[in-house]
Amino acid sequence: MADPKGFMTTPRQDWPRRPVEERVRDWDEVYVPGALLPLISKQADRCMDCGVPFCHEACPLGNLIPEWNDLVSRDDWRAASDRLHATNNFPEFTGRLCPAPCEAGCVLAINQPAVTIKNVEVAIADRAWADGLTPPRPPDRLSGKTVAVIGSGPTGLAAAQQLTRAGHTVAVYEKADRIGGLMRYGIPEFKMEKRHLDRRIEQMRAEGTKFRTSTTVGRDVMAGDLRTRYDAVVVATGATEWRELHVPGRELTGIQQAMEYLPLANRVCEGDLVASPMSAAGKHVVIVGGGDTGADCLGTAVRDGAASVTQLDIYAQPATERDEDTDPWPTYPKIYRLSAAHEEARELESAPAADADARLFAASTLRFTGDATGHVRSLHLVEVDARRRPVEGTARALPADLVLLALGFSGPDREDGLVEQLGLALESRGTIARGGGFETNVPGVFAAGDAARGQSLIVWAIAEGRAVAAAVDRHLTGSSRLPTPIGPYDRPMSV
DSSP, rough: OTTTTHHHSSSOOOOOOOHHHHTTTSOOOSSTTOSHHHHHHHHHOOOOOOOOHHHHHTTTOOOHHHHHHHHHHHOOOOHHHHHHHHSSHHHHHHHHHHOOOHHTGOOOOOTOOOOOOOHHHHHHHHHHTTTTOOEEEESSOOOOOEEEEOOOOOHHHHHHHHHTTTTTTTEEOOOSSSSOOGTTTOTTTTTSSHHHHHHHHHHHHTTOEEEEEEEOOOTTOHHHHHHHHSEEEEEOOOOOOOOOOOOOTTTTTTTEHHHHHHHHHHHHHHHSSSSSSOTTTTTTTEOOSSSHHHHHHHHHHHTTTOSSSEEEEOOOOOSOOTTTTOOOSSOOOOOOOOOOHHHHHHHHHHHHTTTTEEEEEEEEEEEEEEEEESBEEEEEEEOOOOOOOOOOOOOOOEOSSSSOOOOOOOOOOOOOOOHHHOOOBBBSSSBOOTTEEEEOOSEEEEETTTTOOOOOOHHHHHHHHHHHHHHHHHHHHOOOOOOOOOOOTTOOOOO
């Protein structure tokens, strides 16, 4: 701890965002370029000598947060990068995309604003790249063992990098035309510019990882063939089976799943399309679902130039402060948060009918109605109580030319035939069943990430990738020195 009184003398300062009117005109990241580094040393000084750092427990990766905070406060960026990368393969991803459960577990957060752990993390990662502190780390020798990783999201990439560095020959199979999974074709550019992803993929290629894009396992390559050709297979396809909304009028055109809408905007940013064929420009947009995917749709629709955008959340508006009875420290509290997209919608008044920013809380969809051509024109909703029962006299309709369903995901996609061809057992909720060592019911086949855990956070996905890599390494060689940050049954801290 460089400054023992830093948490008492220095207020919390977050990475400032660009003005709303400026950032909604482009797809660049929302933060002011270059404005983070001048803040970070003093912000890292706020990390107190708490004795038992609960941020470790709140982070499934077990990030050594107090250590790299201290190193940053002393301007020792090389050592800080070493400590950060010791537990996290992709801190530039988590520093931008993770909701930071570590900050909820910060001891300082008991009665003060937490340390800006997420900002310090991304500052270290970006400084490490700028200073050339993240060279490829190819193995000294090869093991002669081969591994197929199916899926190139954060779990698949973390597993592949760990196994490659351990000396195994790894091939990553991705059904899309580019590597990255939902980080590529789901996360909007304004949350994470894809240059960060491309840079890490090139590092992995230099280390020896092979990538097979535009290859759907189960169709282009039979899953059984992979099982025969490789010594081990890791299924890390994610939970891409989206949840449906079964209400009258769902068959109308103009009602789309969020993951049908978001990838098109990513392709515009990649240069594949001049404009999205599903653009929200000039349309009244309603997003059903109050989570992060819904917020991503919100920010995208605002940049498209929607006439209005409203987001429906079935839950009541949360309080601005932690409820110590229901969400005691150090658990991750359900509180009112203002994402960059919600800040934009509030300032631009994109949803005149909303309660707060663009959101209508405690709102449930009743039905859709359309015009003579079969296109949606209205969404009918009703307010609900805490038990999701309709409140009498609250029914109303919103204009809707485009409805985006952002209701989450239930498990791996079954249409490609991967699960059936391998004969994988499933849990009752649709995820892949596995044992205590990430192994499935099929010898030599392992499952990790959202495909087995269910929909979760990027930090849990990377932790799963690192952990399954250790399990596969142990399966192939009899022992492993790779870290196992979590087990398959571990869950976030809760009451």
